[in-house]
Amino acid sequence: KNEVEQSPQNLTAQEGEFITINCSYSVGISALHWLQQHPGGGIVSLFMLSSGKKKHGRLIATINIQEKHSSLHITASHPRDSAVYICAVGGTSGSRLTFGEGTQLTVNP
Amino acid sequence: SQTIHQWPATLVQPVGSPLSLECTVEGTSNPNLYWYRQAAGRGLQLLFYSVGIGQISSEVPQNLSASRPQDRQFILSSKKLLLSDSGFYLCAGGQGVSPLHFGNGTRLTVT
Numbered sequence: 001k002n003e004v005e006q007s008p009q010n011l012t013a014q015e016g017e018f019i020t021i022n023c024s025y026s027v028g029i030s031a032l033h034w035l036q037q038h039p040g041g042g043i044v045s046l047f048m049l050s051s052g053k054k055k056h057g058r059l060i061a062t063i064n065i066q067e068k069h070s071s072l073h074i075t076a077s078h079p080r081d082s083a084v085y086i087c088a089v090g091g092t093s094g095s096r097l098t099f100g101e102g103t104q105l106t107v108n109p
Numbered sequence: 110s111q112t113i114h115q116w117p118a119t120l121v122q123p124v125g126s127p128l129s130l131e132c133t134v135e136g137t138s139n140p141n142l143y144w145y146r147q148a149a150g151r152g153l154q155l156l157f158y159s160v161g162i163g164q165i166s167s168e169v170p171q172n173l174s175a176s177r178p179q180d181r182q183f184i185l186s187s188k189k190l191l192l193s194d195s196g197f198y199l200c201a202g203g204q205g206v207s208p209l210h211f212g213n214g215t216r217l218t219v220t
Binding site for chain 1: 143145151152153199209216
């Protein structure tokens with residue numbers, strides 16, 4: 001079993017839909033990252049969470065430390081949101097991240 | 110803010126040839142630096158990380174090596190590339206548990 005599990009692996013949505021991507025982890029962490037990888041490969045860090053909830057524009061990330069679970073939500077999705085979304089968790093050492101396999105999101109107009 | 114510069118963007122190399130990928134950091138000092146590889150259809154795999162000049166930790170045994178000759182420079186190398194070394198290589202930087210910054214990546218094809 002992987003230490004970081006993301007679901008779903010693939011997600012197709014219509015423009016405007018509310019989207020949720022889930023991440024579960026099995027190790028102790030100090031922080032959880034949500035990353036966005038564009039088709040060209042470049043990666044952008046969206047959020048870093050250690051507790052609670054963060055919001056940036058149409059993106060919302062939540063984390064439940066007790067349940068070892070995080071969700072990334074996208075409201076009013078748009079075709080430009082199409083990308084791979086990756087969850088990564090940081091160990092207590094702070095120097096090593098474990099990555100999920102990613103969720104391929106496609107938003108159709 | 111921190112910026113990660115990585116080059117080249119794409120590289121095609123024959124089997125058995127050497128490799129050198131360079132990553133430099135702007136906007137911060139004494140960052141933790143990381144080399145990741147993403148094979149086709151797979152998640153990111155940590156190859157090396159460095160917490161300071163000359164300090165390299167290897168996560169996965171392989172024919173790659175890394176060096177950190179300066180605080181803001183991190184180099185990924187190989188003496189002889191294998192076909193299995195093909196993939197997308199990303200350099201990342203951060204400090205402790207601060208948000209990570211990623212370079213734009215290098216797509217390496219070994220032929």
